[in-house]
Amino acid sequence: xxxxxxxxxxxxxxxxxxxxxxxxxxxxxxxxxxxxxxGDYTIVLFPLLRYAKxxxxxxxxxxxxxxxxxxxxxxxxEIVGGYxxxxxxxxxxxxxxxxxxxxQNYGLQLDNKEKKKIVIEFSAPNTNKPQHLGHIRNNLxxxxxxxxxxxxxxxxxxxxxxxDRGIHICKSMLAWxxxxxxxxxxxxxxxxxxxxxxxxxxxxxxxNEEIEQLIESEGYTRKEAEKNxxxxxxxxxxxxxxxxxxxxxxxxxxxMNDWVFEGFExxxxxxxxxxxxxxxxxITYLSGKAIVLINMKKGRVQVADDDSIYINMEDKGLDxxxxxxxxxxxxxMTQDLGTAVTRYEDYKFDEHIYVVGNEQDYHFNVLKIVxxxxxxxxxxxxxHFSYGMVELPDGKMKSREGKVVDADDLIxxxxxxxxxxxxxxxxxxxxxxxEKNEIIRKISIAALKYFILRVDPKKNMTFNPAExxxxxxxxxxxxxxxxxxxNSILNKAKEQSIKIxxxxxxxxxxxxxxxxxxxxxxxxxxxxxxxxxxxxPALLANYVYNLSKDYNRFYHDLPILKETDKNSKNFRLVLxxxxxxVIKSALNLLGIEVPERM
RNA sequence: GGUUCAGUAGCUCAGCUGGAUAGAGCAACUGCCUUCUAAGCAGUAGGUCCCAGGUUCGAAUCCUGGCUGAAUCACCA
Numbered sequence: 001x002x003x004x005x006x007x008x009x010x011x012x013x014x015x016x017x018x019x020x021x022x023x024x025x026x027x028x029x030x031x032x033x034x035x036x037x038x039g040d041y042t043i044v045l046f047p048l049l050r051y052a053k054x055x056x057x058x059x060x061x062x063x064x065x066x067x068x069x070x071x072x073x074x075x076x077x078e079i080v081g082g083y084x085x086x087x088x089x090x091x092x093x094x095x096x097x098x099x100x101x102x103x104q105n106y107g108l109q110l111d112n113k114e115k116k117k118i119v120i121e122f123s124a125p126n127t128n129k130p131q132h133l134g135h136i137r138n139n140l141x142x143x144x145x146x147x148x149x150x151x152x153x154x155x156x157x158x159x160x161x162x163x164d165r166g167i168h169i170c171k172s173m174l175a176w177x178x179x180x181x182x183x184x185x186x187x188x189x190x191x192x193x194x195x196x197x198x199x200x201x202x203x204x205x206x207x208n209e210e211i212e213q214l215i216e217s218e219g220y221t222r223k224e225a226e227k228n229x230x231x232x233x234x235x236x237x238x239x240x241x242x243x244x245x246x247x248x249x250x251x252x253x254x255x256m257n258d259w260v261f262e263g264f265e266x267x268x269x270x271x272x273x274x275x276x277x278x279x280x281x282x283i284t285y286l287s288g289k290a291i292v293l294i295n296m297k298k299g300r301v302q303v304a305d306d307d308s309i310y311i312n313m314e315d316k317g318l319d320x321x322x323x324x325x326x327x328x329x330x331x332x333m334t335q336d337l338g339t340a341v342t343r344y345e346d347y348k349f350d351e352h353i354y355v356v357g358n359e360q361d362y363h364f365n366v367l368k369i370v371x372x373x374x375x376x377x378x379x380x381x382x383x384h385f386s387y388g389m390v391e392l393p394d395g396k397m398k399s400r401e402g403k404v405v406d407a408d409d410l411i412x413x414x415x416x417x418x419x420x421x422x423x424x425x426x427x428x429x430x431x432x433x434x435e436k437n438e439i440i441r442k443i444s445i446a447a448l449k450y451f452i453l454r455v456d457p458k459k460n461m462t463f464n465p466a467e468x469x470x471x472x473x474x475x476x477x478x479x480x481x482x483x484x485x486x487n488s489i490l491n492k493a494k495e496q497s498i499k500i501x502x503x504x505x506x507x508x509x510x511x512x513x514x515x516x517x518x519x520x521x522x523x524x525x526x527x528x529x530x531x532x533x534x535x536x537p538a539l540l541a542n543y544v545y546n547l548s549k550d551y552n553r554f555y556h557d558l559p560i561l562k563e564t565d566k567n568s569k570n571f572r573l574v575l576x577x578x579x580x581x582v583i584k585s586a587l588n589l590l591g592i593e594v595p596e597r598m
Numbered sequence: 599g600g601u602u603c604a605g606u607a608g609c610u611c612a613g614c615u616g617g618a619u620a621g622a623g624c625a626a627c628u629g630c631c632u633u634c635u636a637a638g639c640a641g642u643a644g645g646u647c648c649c650a651g652g653u654u655c656g657a658a659u660c661c662u663g664g665c666u667g668a669a670u671c672a673c674c675a
Contacts, residue, residue: 167675462611467609
C-alpha cells in the first residue's frame with residue numbers, strides 16, 4: 001500500500017473542489033512529518049500556491065480543515081510555515097498492526113505479477129589462493145541480493161563461476177612441485193586453500209628473487225628480465241601442457257584444486273553461502289572461442305596483422321578489443337562471452353546479474369556491447385552489480401604483498417572477540433558449552449555481515465578491524481539483542497499464560513513512541529521493494545537498525561508486561577511480536593541469523 | 599589525457615527521485631540497573647555538507663566549471 005499516494009489523491013480531490021482546479025495528484029508533495037512536529041505526513045504547500053492564489057497559511061487552513069472534516073482517515077492538522085502536517089486516525093495504525101501481525105511473512109512480496117527469472121553470479125573465486133575481505137563483501141552482497149530479489153517475488157538462481165584454470169594456478173602447481181616435497185594439507189595440518197595459496201606466494205617470492213638476480217648479473221632491464229624468467233617460462237609451459245591434457249599436469253591440477261575446493265567449502269559454510277549451481281571455467285573456457293570464430297565468418301570481428309582477432313567498437317565511442325590472442329588462445333573476455341551464452345542456454349533468464357567489483361565496469365560494458373554486436377538480443381538483460389573496493393585504514397589491500405585480511409582469519413578473530421566479550425558480561429552463564437558456542441557464532445558472524453552490508457554497495461568502504469568487532473551501537477549484535485529482548489518478553493508472557501490476541505480494539509490511545517514504532521514497521525514493505533529495485537542490502541540494514549532503535553526506546557519508556565490496562569498490554573505484546581518478526585525477517589534477508597537469547 | 603564513481607562531525611557511515619532546525623554509531627564528557635536482558639536508554643559537546651557559480655519560493659540533494667581521491671582505458675584474470 002502506498003500511503004503517500006492515497007493521501008495525495010485525497011488532498012487533491014479536496015483542493016480541486018475548493019479552488020475549482022483540475023490538478024493531477026502528482027502535483028502534491030507528501031513527505032513524512034519531521035520529528036518534533038505534530039503529525040504523521042506533511043503536505044508541502046508551496047507548489048500549490050500558484051493554483052490557489054492564496055497565502056500558504058490560508059491554503060493550509062482551508063485544505064486541512066476540510067480534509068479532517070470530510071474524511072475520518074485524518075484526525076488532526078497543523079500548519080507550520082508552508083507545511084501542512086496532518087495526523088492519521090489512530091484506528092488506521094491499530095488496524096495495520098492487527099492485520100500485519102496476522103500475515104505469515106509480513107513485508108515479503110511473493111506474488112509479484114512481474115515475476116522474473118533472474119540468474120545471479122557471485123563469489124567467482126580463483127583456485128590459487130584463499131578468499132579475503134574483498135571476496136567476503138562479494139559473497140555477502142550476492143547472497144543478500146539473492147534473498148532480497150526472492151522476497152520481491154522473483155525466481156532467483158544463484159550461480160558461482162570458479163576460475164580454476166590459467167597461469168595463476170600453474171604458478172602454485174609449479175611451486176609445489178619444486179619445493180613442496182610432496183606435502184599435503186593433511187600432512188602439515190593446514191586448510192587446503194591456504195596450503196595452495198602459500199605456494200602461490202612462494203612462487204612470487206622466488207620469481208621476484210630471480211628477476212632481481214637477472215637484472216644484477218645479466219644487466220637486463222626489468223622487462224627483459226621478466227621475459228627471460230626461467231620460472232615464468234616453466235609456468236607457461238605447464239599451462240600449455242594443461243591445455244593439451246597432459247596426464248601428469250592434469251593430475252597435479254586436479255589434486256591441488258580439490259584441496260582448494262575443500263577449503264572454500266568450509267569458508268562458504270562459515271558465511272552461510274550456498275549456490276544452486278557452480279560453473280567451472282576449466283569446462284566452459286573453450287566455448288567462447290567457438291563463438292568468436294563463428295562471428296569471424298560473419299565478418300563481425302577483424303583479424304589483425306599478427307593474426308590476433310579483435311572487435312571494433314569505435315561506433316560506441318570505445319576502442320578495439322582483443323578477443324583471441326595472436327597465438328589463438330582465449331582472453332578473459334572470450335571466456336565471459338562463452339559463459340554468458342551458456343548461461344542463457346541453461347536458464348533463458350529475464351535478467352542476469354554479475355556481482356563483480358567496480359574495477360571491472362569497463363569489462364562488463366564491453367561484454368554487453370560485444371554480445372549485442374553478435375546479435376544476442378538478451379545482452380540488454382545483463383546487469384553488472386558493481387560494488388566498491390574494501391580498503392584498510394592504512395590503504396589498499398594488496399594480495400601480492402600479502403597485505404590482505406584473510407576471510408578465515410577474520411571469522412576466527414571475530415569469534416574469539418565475541419566469546420571474550422560474552423564471558424566478560426556473563427551473558428550466557430548457565431548455558432551448555434554447545435549452546436553457548438552456537439550463540440557466539442551467530443553473534444560474531446552477524447557483526448561481520450552487518451558491518452559490511454550496511455554500507456552502500458557502490459561505494460568504497462574502509463574496513464577497520466577494531467570497529468568491526470564492536471558490539472555496541474550501529475552493529476549486527478545490537479539488532480540481535482533487540483530481538484532477544486523481544487523474545488524474552490514473549491516467553492515471559494507465555495509463562496504467565498497470557499494469551500496474545502491480535503484482533504485489536506480500535507480505541508486504544510497511542511503514545512508518540514508507540515506510533516513512531518508502528519510507522520517504522522509500516523515502512524518495511526516499501527523498503528523491501530526499494531532494496532530490490534535499487535539492488536541495495538544497505539537500505540534494509542539501515543532500516544532494521546532504525547527499527548531496533550525505535551523498539552529499544554519503546555521498551556525502555558513503556559511498560560509491557562507490567563502495563564495495568566489490559567488492552568494496552570495486549571496491544572504492546574502484539575506490537576512487540578510484530579517487531580520481532582520484522583527484525584528476524586529483515587536480518588534473514590541480509591543472511592543474518594537471530595539468537596533466541598543473548 | 600578520456601571515461602566512471604566518490605568527497606557530509608576527529609573516525610566509520612545514513613540522508614541525495616529538491617522541502618522545515620543536516621542524522622546515527624564510535625571516540626570524549628554526564629546521568630539512569632532492589633522494576634520486562636545496561637550488548638540498553640537519555641543528555642552535553644562536535645558541521646563553511648570539497649570550492650565557485652547557476653536553476654528555484656526553497657539546494658547536502660539538480661546543472662556547469664574547478665579541486666582532491668579511487669577505479670579503468672585492445673592481447674592479466
